[in-house]
Amino acid sequence: MTTSAATLARPTAHVDQPQGFLVRIVGAAAFAHLLNDLIQAVLPSIYPMLKQDFSLSFAQIGWIALVFQVTASLLQPWVGLYTDKHPQPYLLPGGMLITLIGIALLATAGSYEMLLVASAVVGVGSATFHPEASRVARMASGGRFGTAQSTFQVGGNTGSAIGPLLTALIVIPNGQSAIAWFMVAAALAVWVLWRVTGWTIRHGQHRLKSIAGQQAPALSNGAICRAVGVIALLMFAKFVYIASFTNYFTFYLIQHFGLSVQQSQLYLFAFLAAVALGTFAGGPVGDRIGRKAVIWVSFLGVAPFAMALPYANLAWTAVLAVAIGLVMSSAFAALVVYAQEAVPGRVGMVSGVMFGLMFGISGIGAAGLGELADRHGIEWVYQVISFLPLLGLATALLPATRAKAHPATCC
Secondary structure: OOOOHHHHOOOOOOOOOOOOEOHHHHHHHHHHHHHHHHHHHHHHHOHHHHHHHOOOOHHHHHHHHHHHHHHHHHHHHHHHHHHHHOOOOOHHHHHHHHHHHHHHHHHHOOOHHHHHHHHHHHHHHHHHHHHHHHHHHHHOOOOOHHHHHHHHHHHHHHHHHHHHHHHHHHHHHHOHHHHHHHHHHHHHHHHHHHHHHHHHHHHHHHHHHHOHHHOOOOOOHHHHHHHHHHHHHHHHHHHHHHHHHHHHHHHHHHHHHOOOHHHHHHHHHHHHHHHHHHHHHHHHHHHHHOHHHHHHHHHHOOHHHHHHHHHOOHHHHHHHHHHHHHHHOOHHHHHHHHHHHHOOOOHHHHHHHHHHHHHHHHHHHHHHHHHHHHHHOHHHHHHHHOOHHHHHHHHHHOOOOOOOOOOOOEO
């Protein structure tokens, strides 16, 4: 199969069959997600540099993270809810243009206040990207919802892993102005999403209707409320813990083991690469054995590693961080698809809520962890949060829901 840009938006009779898993469309959405999250990963990756250059406290770093994450989280559900009723496919390239502007502001910010503004603009760009891009992945899934969602999500996680590495190579040695190089990635993403938008305009809504019959029956209102509460608790446990790595793992390594900033970024890259791999595995496995089974393993399986990490030496810290990223990340695609099955017909809203929860919880968690680190030390923080994965026991309260069997066609 060709994946060239020229064929990305070209309709053919074969690929428009509703049972087909469109690799080129899901792949394009995943690649755009890679570029989007690569850009977003620049911000937490430069926290040590910003802390030094602007003489910031951990609490101020936490507030930068909060502004970015909450800006994204508050807008995403509303974007998804609106586009469920009034599809806006051009939000995809439009959102990436906003991200490009945010990167330009971040590269030129001369004060703490401007750093907050730049963070907010990047957050707005993210809010307009995720619900629509997740919808595109579902459109092209051919009923293989978990596989499509995990493929889409692994693009983002791969970008999140590459971002710190590129930051260590490009930005840290050359200073804040070098952030502008990431505008090239944003421009490439705009072009890819423009091509994807052409396909969604011609075929997307028809494909969503074609796969509607493969969705699980809707839960009762009471079951939905219970599911939402449990999902929110699981998202809290997962993303507060993940936020401790994405925002403060480098500080932990620098303080606890005496690593340099660039050395610590390599360890963060290893963790985020494991997150990407685990995310990719979680979706297809969930299609086969069910979402709840994946959620169970991702939380309780990671608990012993999390509780051992604060007491490990450097070598074992690296091993445990990779294991934690690999196992815990498998839950997100399962949680998203579970929520979409629980509330069928609201793909944009559910995706917006899930990504919004991810960003909001991560932002609030980052700010809270920063305050705790200022008061008690970063090592104490890692000891306390090591118990968060045990909240995965709440998975037992999730009502059963499972999509109907899907064809195994891939085209």
